[in-house]
Amino acid sequence: MPIYRETVIEVDLDKIAYNMEQIRAMVGKDVKIAAVVKANGYGHGAVGIAPAIMEHGGDLLCVATLTEAIELKEAYPRYPVLIMGLTPTEYFPAVLDYNILQTIDTLAQAKALAALARERGATAGIHIKYDTGFHRIGFPDAPKSYTAIEEISRMEGLKIEGIFSHLVLLDDESNRQQYEAFSRAVRTLKERGVALPCCHLADSIASVDYPRYRMDMIRAGAIIYGLKGFHKGSLDVRQALTFKTKINHITEIKAGEGVSYDFVWRSDRDTRIGTLPFGYADGYPRNLRGKAMVTVRGKQVPVVGVLCMDQCMIDLGDVPKAQIGDEVIIYGDGTGNTLDIQAVSVLAETNKNDIVARLTARPPRIYRKDGKIAEIRTMIGRKSI
Numbered sequence: 001m002p003i004y005r006e007t008v009i010e011v012d013l014d015k016i017a018y019n020m021e022q023i024r025a026m027v028g029k030d031v032k033i034a035a036v037v038k039a040n041g042y043g044h045g046a047v048g049i050a051p052a053i054m055e056h057g058g059d060l061l062c063v064a065t066l067t068e069a070i071e072l073k074e075a076y077p078r079y080p081v082l083i084m085g086l087t088p089t090e091y092f093p094a095v096l097d098y099n100i101l102q103t104i105d106t107l108a109q110a111k112a113l114a115a116l117a118r119e120r121g122a123t124a125g126i127h128i129k130y131d132t133g134f135h136r137i138g139f140p141d142a143p144k145s146y147t148a149i150e151e152i153s154r155m156e157g158l159k160i161e162g163i164f165s166h167l168v169l170l171d172d173e174s175n176r177q178q179y180e181a182f183s184r185a186v187r188t189l190k191e192r193g194v195a196l197p198c199c200h201l202a203d204s205i206a207s208v209d210y211p212r213y214r215m216d217m218i219r220a221g222a223i224i225y226g227l228k229g230f231h232k233g234s235l236d237v238r239q240a241l242t243f244k245t246k247i248n249h250i251t252e253i254k255a256g257e258g259v260s261y262d263f264v265w266r267s268d269r270d271t272r273i274g275t276l277p278f279g280y281a282d283g284y285p286r287n288l289r290g291k292a293m294v295t296v297r298g299k300q301v302p303v304v305g306v307l308c309m310d311q312c313m314i315d316l317g318d319v320p321k322a323q324i325g326d327e328v329i330i331y332g333d334g335t336g337n338t339l340d341i342q343a344v345s346v347l348a349e350t351n352k353n354d355i356v357a358r359l360t361a362r363p364p365r366i367y368r369k370d371g372k373i374a375e376i377r378t379m380i381g382r383k384s385i
């Protein structure tokens, strides 16, 4: 199958597998690992990476939306999938069709899902979301919520498979307060006879930095992809993604000539301008204008002028041997004078998750295993090799 494009995202499945094994070694065998693959697996391609995750210690796949869950269930009906966000009740039939685990945070949602499940003679698996201070979604931390959750636990057609909360990650003290609030709720509910088989709180950062908050399961996102946001603990994970392209045009310009919209950049010397066939529509941050660097022949060169939607230009003045067809590393792993995702996120004044989650469907995803290409996924098809 042709790739049809020079701008590609390569994903090293061996690194994903390695990262999963490191995470498993860190948490031990008694803590489950929920792998967060929302936003198309943080840009890596959720369907492309799911087997590497599940075959190397993943217990559950977590997504944000129903569409993301259905995409995974269509590809892998047997992998358990949890939607961590809320689904409008009108779409609950699809939740049941695909046997997806749904997050619930009101009595009304629970009643609606239970009624539908009973009609079908089925049982819907749910996780209860409990708000310990983030104030995004979740039952409020109050006695009336205990009563509601207790009622849900007795509903025919539903099975509570877990309960979870999410940390603000402000500081040690606020984390501890949230953990205590969550633990208190879990304890109270269990004392009232509510079965809560899987209590989970920690995301990537919390699961590395605060071992105590791992509880029954961690929800690991960033660390699966080798993105390290933690600062207290340590974990040897490796970036799995490389974003690269090729020079497809070279223009010679004179000192004083400008490049791209509005001539926000003009060259102060005679130079050669290389054109690269990627732009902000591929998910590259447009606000990197004036700051972006890419790597050609082992040398970092500046992206000059305004970034266009589909193309951008680089100054090749310091790489006289550069020619059309040369490989250009946009996001590397930091070796070979490349910028890794951490470095790019600093330049773009955002976080690492944002840099990868914004990668769009347009660049083909090329999956490598044992050093060889194992699968290619493009917007119009896929092929295993």
Ligand SMILES: *Cc1c(COP(=O)(O)O)cnc(C)c1O
Binding pocket: 036, 038, 084, 166, 202, 203, 204, 205, 219, 220, 221, 222, 223, 353
């Ligand atoms: C996205 C998300 C995670 C994973 O976050 P990372 O920082 O990437 O580990 C965990 N839990 C919830 C509820 C999320 O939305």
